[in-house]
Amino acid sequence: MKTAFTELLGIDAPIVLAPMGGAVTSDFAAAVSNAGGIGMLAVSWNSPEAVGEIVTEMKALTNAPFGVNLIREWDQRERLASALQAGAPVISLFWGDPAELVQEAHDGGALVFVTVASADEAERAVAAGADVIVAQGWEAGGHVRGTVTTLALVPRVVDAVTPVPVVAAGGIADGRGVAAVLALGASGAWIGTRFLAAQEAPIHDDYRQRLFDAVETDTYYGTLFDVGWPDAPHRALRNTTVEAWEAAGRPEPGVRPGEADDVAARADGSPIKRYVSSTPHSSMTGDVETMPNWAGQGVGLVTHAQPAAEIVRELVADAERILAPPA
Ligand SMILES: Cc1cc2nc3c(=O)[nH]c(=O)nc-3n(C[C@H](O)[C@H](O)[C@H](O)COP(=O)(O)O)c2cc1C
Incomplete structure (x- = not known):
């Protein structure tokens, strides 16, 4: 499935394993990257040394792109330096002003994703140099940046930042949700809660x-x-x-x-x-x-455990079927 997002990353599926603190391991993220999507590691609370080790481990598990997510509530400069030094191809920034870290990530050879919750915030992130905008709607699990729902937010953000690719987040849990956000102009789906059903997710x-x-x-x-x-x-x-x-x-x-x-x-x-x-x-x-x-x-759409790769395949196959022109 080709979109502006998959073309930029050189991947097959417009599916992102959302970074989830305490719920993503390198095996889990690599399973998604190896299935054609992109796995995001959540390392906001690891030591800078551990961040480097995790990135090195990921590179041994996959040749495909993956990302490292950092939450700007805390000072992330040392973790960013460590991730870049170990060769992280994508840096994702959440919460707070991304501007300070974007240049350093670019200098380190990484693409930068910035998560936003309004068109205004998206424009500022693009001005700061973001390569991909993640539009997170209010339905989302975990920490939620804003109060606008995915359905209302995504087309506003798309209109504000095109041609920069927009990835939609919040409430997307099956192929219907993936098809819906692609119809809204997003070029990828950033999925958390559904992926907690993956057998690889290290949750209780x-x-x-x-x-x-x-x-x-x-x-x-x-x-x-x-x-x-x-x-x-x-x-x-x-x-x-x-x-x-x-x-x-x-x-x-x-x-x-x-x-x-x-x-x-x-x-x-x-x-x-x-x-x-x-x-x-x-x-x-x-x-x-x-x-x-x-x-x-x-x-409510998350009902059973599955291997992460199977979730990626199912999301893509169902979205493709829904979006296919009538025969
Ligand atoms: C268990 C859990 C942990 C999360 N931790 C992070 C995190 O560390 N960094 C981040 O940017 N987003 C985090 N999020 C938010 C997700 O990246 C994503 O925006 C959200 O899960 C999307 O909504 P969905 O759960 O409806 O798919 C977390 C979400 C969950 C469910």
């Missing part, structure tokens, strides 16, 4: 099962899981933490129910407190239901 089994059981009305949007990343709106499955907080009258941080609770633990035994912004990983123990089980509104 309880979290995965909750994704399969959830429907489109089951998500929470707000700033509740703010420990470690305050004032940053996000979308996750409604859970007992959300319900207890709502039942208490939605109190402010500092007086929320169970703030001192250790609800789960990391593999090294370190405790995870309620309201911490962390992804339930397969190595964690405890009551991960209480943690942010990140999910977008497309979650």
